[in-house]
Amino acid sequence: PLLCTSMPSPMLESSLRTSGLGEMRNVSVKGRNEPLLTSWRALLPKPLEALLRSKVDFLEVEGETPIAAASADWAWRFVGDDGELCASAPLHYDGDNAYGCEDWGSEARGAIVVVLRGKETFEKMARRAETAGAVALVVVDLGEDGWCDDVAMCLESLGIAGVYLKPPNxxxxxxxxxxxxxxxxxxxxxxxxxxxx
Structure with missing residues (x-):
């Protein structure tokens, strides 16, 4: 989703009220070309149109307050008509592989793998999770001081705007x-x- 761009625009600025672990926060959705993009959305295939919508992604943990999340730029391919990117699955965290630097065992198959950010690229962690048979990857940011809405989770591979030759599945x-x-x-x-x- 387009949570924030590096170039603020006076043409459009709207605030979304979102939830992040029990506290409310405002997320600005800004874009210089937003009016142009809005008019062209009707002509786009559904997956691309979903990418351009001003929506916010959440990790919904059973029995907990939904957690606002920044999706990887290739994740638009997984958005279903109901907005679901990943159906309910067990969470798997391996303390011995906290940063996703090693391969996961069979426990990761069919699970949402949880890792800490900081020692490995998003692409390497995603590729390892995919190889292990995981259904999704959740990366926990290390920024204890707050939440940065302009983070871009992208691949090292050649691609543009979330379109890659071989993105993680x-x-x-x-x-x-x-x-x-x-x-x-x-x-x-x-x-x-x-x-x-």
Missing amino acids: LPAVLVPYKAKEVLMSGRKGLCARIVRH
Whole structure:
């Protein structure tokens, strides 16, 4: 989703009220070409139109407040008609592979893999999760001071605007550091899904 661009525009600025671990925050959606993009959306294929909508992605952990998330730029391919990027699946966090630098074992198959940001690229973590048979990747940001809405989760591979020759075949999202407590708690049977609202 277009949460924020590096160049503010006076043409359009709207605020979305979103939730992030129980606290409310404003996310500005800005874009110099937004009026032009809006008029062309009707002509675009559904997957591309979904990419351009002013929506916010959430990690919805069962029994917890939804967590606002920044999706990887290739994740638009997974958005269903109902906004779901990843159906409910068990969360898997391996403390011995906290940063996703190693391959995961069979426990990751069919699970949403949780890792910490900082020691490995988004692409390498996503490729390892895909190889292990995971259904999604959740990266916990290390910024303890807050949440940055202008983060771009992209690949090192050649591509533009989330279109790559061979993107990972699973969605990935970045969540605030505060989510670490829930996602890495080790609670048995903890499930989540990723959805765009």
